[in-house]
Amino acid sequence: MVHDLLPLDRLGTALAERLGDDAWRDVDAELISGGKSNLTFVLSSSAGELILRRPPTGELLPSAHDMGREARVQQALGPTAVPTARIVFHDPGDLIGIQCYVMEKVPGHVIREALPAGYASTEAERRTMARTFVRTLADLHALDPEAVGLGDYGRPTGYLERQVRRWGGQWEASRTHDVPELDELRRRLAANIPPQQRSTIVHGDFRIDNVVYDAEDAGRVNAVLDWELSTLGDPLTDLGLLTLFWREAGEEQFSLIPGITHLPGFLTREEVLATYAEASGTDLADMAYYQAFAHFKFAVIAQGVSARSAAGAMGGQDFGNLDAEILALARDGLELI
Structure with a gap:
């Protein structure tokens, strides 16, 4: 399923060229459960992990799912008191054929229906x-x-x-x-x-x-x-x-x-x-x-x-x-x- 949503061969080449690390040519991806609109993936290789965001498949509603705007605002807020993930690159579709952007994977907890074991226990x-x-x-x-x-x-x-x-x-x-x-x-x-x-x-x-x-x-x-x-x-x-x-x-x-x-x-x-x-x-x-x-x-x-x-x-x-x-x-x- 993931390989139908992301062309990993082209993505690996783009990552290797942008990051200057050939380890990214052998990249794997996992869809993160929980995304209700744009699709979010963890990209992994021997060089580490990154996050990729792309629109859902199928017909899109007008003005929705603009990856460029998401990337732009996070880049703009980087020096401010509002913490955001560092953007690695934004692709309007030229590199891998799909509008998307890649950002660093920020360490920590994304908390949904339950607190992690032992976390914020008081x-x-x-x-x-x-x-x-x-x-x-x-x-x-x-x-x-x-x-x-x-x-x-x-x-x-x-x-x-x-x-x-x-x-x-x-x-x-x-x-x-x-x-x-x-x-x-x-x-x-x-x-x-x-x-x-x-x-x-x-x-x-x-x-x-x-x-x-x-x-x-x-x-x-x-x-x-x-x-x-x-x-x-x-x-x-x-x-x-x-x-x-x-x-x-x-x-x-x-x-x-x-x-x-x-x-x-x-x-x-x-x-x-x-x-x-x-x-x-x-x-x-x-x-x-x-x-x-x-x-x-x-x-x-x-x-x-x-x-x-x-x-x-x-x-x-x-x-x-x-x-x-x-x-x-x-x-x-x-x-x-």
């Missing part, structure tokens, strides 16, 4: 993990896009209006059945857009499993990953999505995004908001809107994953029927707004 360590995570987002939003060479990375004016239109368009492009609740949520979002306080670099999918935690220090983030949806815009969209994924004790987990924040010691959702407000000085009076928008956006993402999975375009990964989760997201979003 409630105090988990609170530190949570605070570091939220402050990393605040650090990203504190950066001046112009100062890091990303002044033209997006159009921040009218960002929310375009986001509602964009995700509405993605819904139309990927829907397989009618969900009146989601259509109503879309209508209400479009009719009640709050004024934008400021414009920053927006990650677009900031959650626990999109960072690499240091293996020895649970209070340290070694890299922020998955910049596919990054742009310039309203930072509170990042915070709204973060709080959606931040499940508390007793709440149902999302099948696509299993998490750990329900475990004893992690901040509550209100404490997450308070930590961000303190670190950034942001007024969070309109957070209910941003949380409702997060429900809409994630419902559309889930529909896209479901459609691509059913079409066999997810590298053999099967995410099952997500109709019930999409409906629940729509209903919860309506309650918020």
Whole structure:
């Protein structure tokens, strides 16, 4: 399956030439389980390991899966307080016939549905993990896009209006059945857009499993990953999505995004908001809107994953029927707004 997704002979030649090490000519690749959109591989050879990202197979939605943008933002943030992986090279398709980029494999833990054995075993360590995570987002939003060479990375004016239109368009492009609740949520979002306080670099999918935690220090983030949806815009969209994924004790987990924040010691959702407000000085009076928008956006993402999975375009990964989760997201979003 991997050999159908990556031409390893051409990839090995490209790596050897770019890195000046012939050991990369004999390269192997393994698809990392968990990728719901762009496909992520571990590349290995006797010279070490690297990470490659490429789009999914099949027909792609407009404006999605731009590998060049992912590579560019990580390169720009390299000298800043926001940790990212070093980019080895970006290929628009000339080298191996597939748009992709290769980056270093950052050491540490990518944490999904469970903490590694013996890691952050105390409630105090988990609170530190949570605070570091939220402050990393605040650090990203504190950066001046112009100062890091990303002044033209997006159009921040009218960002929310375009986001509602964009995700509405993605819904139309990927829907397989009618969900009146989601259509109503879309209508209400479009009719009640709050004024934008400021414009920053927006990650677009900031959650626990999109960072690499240091293996020895649970209070340290070694890299922020998955910049596919990054742009310039309203930072509170990042915070709204973060709080959606931040499940508390007793709440149902999302099948696509299993998490750990329900475990004893992690901040509550209100404490997450308070930590961000303190670190950034942001007024969070309109957070209910941003949380409702997060429900809409994630419902559309889930529909896209479901459609691509059913079409066999997810590298053999099967995410099952997500109709019930999409409906629940729509209903919860309506309650918020």
